[in-house]
Amino acid sequence: MTETVLAIGAHPDDEVLGPGGTLAKHADAGDxxxxxxxxxxxxxxxxxxxxxEQKQVAARACANRLGLEDVRFGDLTDMKLDVTAHVEVNAVIEETVEAVEPDIIYTHSPHEVNNDHVAVYESTLVAARPGSGVGRIYAYETPSSTEWVGGDRRQFSPDRYVDISEYVDTKVDAFHEYDMEVREFPHPRSEQAIRARATSRGVEAGFEAGEAFSLVIAREEEI
Structure with missing residues (x-):
């Protein structure tokens, strides 16, 4: 049975750095x-x-490499979602949820140092509330953000792993469409670091390469 999947990111490149391999796998399966x-x-x-405009062009090229049906843009102000009215962020996500009618949503983790990411997580829960038709929500990690949460704050703790052994190259190639965001190793947004993270997450689950998620909501049995 095919499903409809929606990945929500605060910024251009979040959608590939977080669940990019998983999205490519969904698309390859016919979702x-x-x-x-x-x-x-x-x-x-x-x-x-x-x-x-440059980043929107890059986002479309990235989506094409991942096999996505489309990519939509909310156009809210970058790095200011924590001071943007909650209802405005809600509305952007609600509009897409109503149009796409996803069965599954991938969104940011709330355990982040980036306030835009946290705001997107919170508004995702509003947009995907009971009655929305959304069956499952998974939170993903974002390199150079999720892993920098320190002190006594709660850390990202995955409980679902997806085998992306056949999709790591696709993820890396798609990320390279955002050429202005690629960094030199050992930055987390370098190609080597992305591959290393995939290897590390894969090892945790017995895969050659993986992506890690935490289950946020499940309103139906996962098959």
Whole structure:
């Protein structure tokens, strides 16, 4: 049975750095896979509005490499979701959930140092509340954000692993569409680090390469 899948990211590249291999696997299995990027991902960080269009072009190319049906853009202001009215963030995600009617959603973990990611997680729960038709929600980790939570704060703790052994190259190639976001090793957003994380998560579950998730909501039995 095929399913409809929606990946939600705060910024352009979150959708591939987090669940990219899993999305490619869903698409390869015949599932209908979509992505939503909630912010424009540039204006707070870069003093060049042309980067907004550049990142949208990159996001579409990335989606194409992953086999996604489409990618949507919320265009909210980058790095300011924590001071954006909650209802505005909700509305962006609700609109896509109503249009796509996903069975499964992949969204950010709440155990993050990036406040945009946390805001997206919280609004995902609102948009996917009972009656939305969403059966399952999984939270993913985001390199250079999730693993930097320290002190006594709760850490990302996965309880589901997906074997992406056949999709690591696809994930890396798709990420390289965001050429302005690729960093040098040992930065977590370097190719070597992405491959190393996939190997590490795979080893935890007995795979050659894996992606890790935490189950947020399950309203139906997972088959």
């Amino acid at each position: 209908d896979v979509h992505a939503l990027i909630v912010t424009e991902g540039t204006t707070t960080q870069y003093d060049d509005d042309s980067f907004v």
